[in-house]
Every structure is written in structure tokens, then in C-alpha cells.
Amino acid sequence: MQNSEALALTAVLLAAAGELTQRINDGVLARGFEARPAYGFAFTRLAPDGATVTELGAHLGVTKQAASQLVEELVRKGYAERRPHPEDxxxxxxxxxxRGWECTRAAEEAAAEAVRSWVAVLGEGQVRLLRDQLSRIAPHGPIRPAW
Amino acid sequence: MQNSEALALTAVLLAAAGELTQRINDGVLARGFEARPAYGFAFTRLAPDGATVTELGAHLGVTKQAASQLVEELVRKGYAERRPHPEDxxxxxxxxxxRGWECTRAAEEAAAEAVRSWVAVLGEGQVRLLRDQLSRIAPHGPIRPAW
DNA sequence: GAAAATGGTCAAGCAGCTTGACTACTTGAC
DNA sequence: GTCAAGTAGTCAAGCTGCTTGACCATTTTC
Known part of the structure; x- marks a missing residue:
């Protein structure tokens, strides 16, 4: 594979990721939630059993201070709440x-809607393959803005 | 495809795009260029025959003022220069x-290097397929940060 | 128990974008 | 030709979301 092709791959990857992110966010806004893309990735970490500020920061690849600010924002908007930690x-x-759970479901719906347009082009099998391939090469580290 | 799977697709897509972007940038830095990811996408627009500030802004999905600041940065670092427009x-x-061309080539090399690790996992054919699939669904609009 | 490490917050600063205002030039109507 | 409206670029100020640094409360380590 030529060098220029590798850069082209990066470009389409970013373009696809960016478009998907924006469409999900638009869909979430349209469903009446005041949100920005980072919320969704915070929600996926908070969803199962909650998390500490530091854990959230690690998941998002930002400092604990930044995570703390995000949490403050989520609390202010009613999506999350701080509880005393049972062990520390x-x-x-x-x-x-x-309301945080509702917003999470809205994001999932919006994501499904956005992906549907890809299914219309590539077919369900190919989209599934795409996801499987990407999951094999995607890093297991923090989710971060692409630049 | 379930809603939660769609969100998972978004996550791996972003993770992959983010990692690739960062590895390319690291590679460019390691080759002795002072750069940030946005430069690369500016270069691809400037590369063939140059562009105006406004055109560059449209390509990057930012205001012409932001594009103007980026150009000022590129000029200051010696990657680009402003010439009078031949027709306007x-x-x-x-x-x-x-030096701008050298930096572009460095980015291509770094990209190829990063993609090579994907080829090692998926095989060349699958990576090529990945690129082709993505190029069919990627928007043809501006290249923007994923969030 | 004392020292070091860790979780969280407050505060200040910074990078990269935005909006608004302006000048220089071009375009189009008459 | 001339003049109003539109467009290219820059300057300036402001905002957002992050960073680094400092600090207190609590836990861990020895």
C-alpha cells in the first residue's frame, strides 16, 4: 500500500467518524437533550455501575480536573449525580x-439511525464486518477527540 | 442491528481514527517537524496548486478567520507562503x-507506518476493503475534528 | 503513627476556535 | 463609467474546554 493511500485511509476514517459523531449529536439534540459529543462517551463509562471522577478522566483521556468539570456540567444539567463512594x-x-439514562437511549437511537444510512449503502453484513474489523484494530485505550 | 451496536461502531470508529491521527502526528514530530494534526489536512488542500484562505477554511470546516490564523502559523513555521493571487x-x-512538501511526505510515511500495523492484523486486502468501504460512506464535506 | 500516595476541587492560564468590525478589491446593474 | 453590493483577508475581542499548579481530606504503606 502506497504512502498516499495510508493518508487517504486516515482521511476517510476521520471523515466517517466525524460525520457519525455529528449526526448522533444532532439526533440527541433533536430529541430534546442539551448535550455535546463527549457526554456520550462519559455515559458509556458511567452507565453500568457509575465511576469516580478519576476513572472517568482515564476513560476519556483527560485530566481528572477536566473530568471533574465535565461531571459538574452533567450534574448541573441533571444527567448525573454525585454519591458518596461506598468504599472510599x-x-x-x-x-x-x-434523565441521564434517557439521554443515553436517545444517543443509541440516533446512532442506529445514522448507521442505517450506511447499511443502505453497504448492506448490513458489510457494516457488521466493518465494525468487527475496526474493533480488532481499535486501541483499547481512552476515547479521545480525533484531533 | 441493535441500537447499542450502532453506538459501539461509533466508539471503535472514533478510537481507530483517533489512534491513527495521533500515531501519524507522533511520527511527523519524530521526523523533526513541528506540527499538529490539522496541518496534514491543510496540506492536502494546499498541495496540488495552492488555495486561498477562504477555500482552506471551507475544506477544514472552520471560519476564514480560523483558516487565516492557521496559515499565519504555517507561514511562521516555514511550511507555506502567501503569494499574490494571479486572478484576484x-x-x-x-x-x-x-519544507511544507517535506512535512507532507513525512506525514505520508508516518501514516503508512501506522497502517502497516493494521495490515499485520487484518491483512492488506481487508485494510484496502476497509478503505474502500469507508470511502463509499464518508461524507465529501469538510474534514473536521471528531468532537 | 508518620510519611507518602490518592481522590477531588479551586484557580489561573492557554490554545484554538468564534463573532464582529473593518479595509481593499471585484462584480453587477444601470 | 459609476456606484452599490458582494467577497477576500485581517485585526480584535471573547468563549470553551482543556491544562498545570496548589491545596485539603482520606487512604495506604512502612
Missing amino acids: ARARLIVLTE | ARARLIVLTE
């Missing part, structure tokens, strides 16, 4: 509120 | 300098 009095467990 | 005295044609 220094820490707080950040969990989703009911 | 209001405009300036921004073209790459020799």
Missing part, C-alpha cells in the same frame, strides 16, 4: 440519573 | 514551501 471516603461515585 | 487582487494564493 475520599472518592465520590458518579452515577446517571433517570 | 483581493485574494492570496497560499502554497507549500519545500
Whole structure:
């Protein structure tokens, strides 16, 4: 594979990721939630059993201070709440509120809607293959903005 | 495809795009260029015959003011230069300098290097397929940060 | 128990974008 | 030709989301 092709791959990858992200965010906004893309990735970490601020920061690849600011924002908008941590009095467990869960479901719906247009072009099997291939090469590190 | 799978696709897509972008940037830095990811996407627009500030802004999906600041940065670092536009005295044609071309080639090499690790996992054919599939669904609009 | 490490927050600073205002030039109507 | 409207580019100020640095409360380590 030529060098220029590798750069082209990067470009389409970024373009696809960027478009998908934006369409999901638009869909979430259209469903009446005040959100930005980072929320979604925070939600996926908070969803199962909650997380501490530091854990959230690690998941998003930002400092704990930045994560703390994000949490403050989520709390202010009613998507999450701080609870005392059951095992560590220094820490707080950040969990989703009911509205936070609603917003998460809205994001999933919006994502499904956006992906549907890809299915229309490539077919379901190819999209599934795409996801499987990407999951094999995607890093397991933090989710970060692409630049 | 379930809603949650669609969100998972978005996550791996972003993770892959983000990692690739960062590895390319690291590779470019390692080759002795002072750069950030946005440069690469600016270069691809400037490369063939140059472009105006406004055109560059449209390509990157930012305002012409932001594009103007980026150009100022590229000029200051020696990657590009402003020339009078041959057909419009209001405009300036921004073209790459020799060092700008070198940086572009460095980015291509770094990209090829990063993609090579994917080829090692998926095989060349699958990576090529990946690129082809993505290019069919990637928007033809501006290249923007994923969030 | 004391020292070091860790979780969280406050505060200040910074990078990269935005909007608004302006000048220089071009385009189009008459 | 002339003049109004539109466009290219820049300057300036402001905003957002991150960073680094400092600090307190609590936990861990020895």
C-alpha cells in the first residue's frame, strides 16, 4: 500500500467518524437533550455501575480536573449525580440519573439511525464486518477527540 | 442491528481514527517537524496548486478567520507562503514551501507506518476493503475534528 | 503513627476556535 | 463609467474546554 493511500485511509476514517459523531449529536439534540459529543462517551463509562471522577478522566483521556468539570456540567444539567463512594471516603461515585439514562437511549437511537444510512449503502453484513474489523484494530485505550 | 451496536461502531470508529491521527502526528514530530494534526489536512488542500484562505477554511470546516490564523502559523513555521493571487487582487494564493512538501511526505510515511500495523492484523486486502468501504460512506464535506 | 500516595476541587492560564468590525478589491446593474 | 453590493483577508475581542499548579481530606504503606 502506497504512502498516499495510508493518508487517504486516515482521511476517510476521520471523515466517517466525524460525520457519525455529528449526526448522533444532532439526533440527541433533536430529541430534546442539551448535550455535546463527549457526554456520550462519559455515559458509556458511567452507565453500568457509575465511576469516580478519576476513572472517568482515564476513560476519556483527560485530566481528572477536566473530568471533574465535565461531571459538574452533567450534574448541573441533571444527567448525573454525585454519591458518596461506598468504599472510599475520599472518592465520590458518579452515577446517571433517570434523565441521564434517557439521554443515553436517545444517543443509541440516533446512532442506529445514522448507521442505517450506511447499511443502505453497504448492506448490513458489510457494516457488521466493518465494525468487527475496526474493533480488532481499535486501541483499547481512552476515547479521545480525533484531533 | 441493535441500537447499542450502532453506538459501539461509533466508539471503535472514533478510537481507530483517533489512534491513527495521533500515531501519524507522533511520527511527523519524530521526523523533526513541528506540527499538529490539522496541518496534514491543510496540506492536502494546499498541495496540488495552492488555495486561498477562504477555500482552506471551507475544506477544514472552520471560519476564514480560523483558516487565516492557521496559515499565519504555517507561514511562521516555514511550511507555506502567501503569494499574490494571479486572478484576484483581493485574494492570496497560499502554497507549500519545500519544507511544507517535506512535512507532507513525512506525514505520508508516518501514516503508512501506522497502517502497516493494521495490515499485520487484518491483512492488506481487508485494510484496502476497509478503505474502500469507508470511502463509499464518508461524507465529501469538510474534514473536521471528531468532537 | 508518620510519611507518602490518592481522590477531588479551586484557580489561573492557554490554545484554538468564534463573532464582529473593518479595509481593499471585484462584480453587477444601470 | 459609476456606484452599490458582494467577497477576500485581517485585526480584535471573547468563549470553551482543556491544562498545570496548589491545596485539603482520606487512604495506604512502612
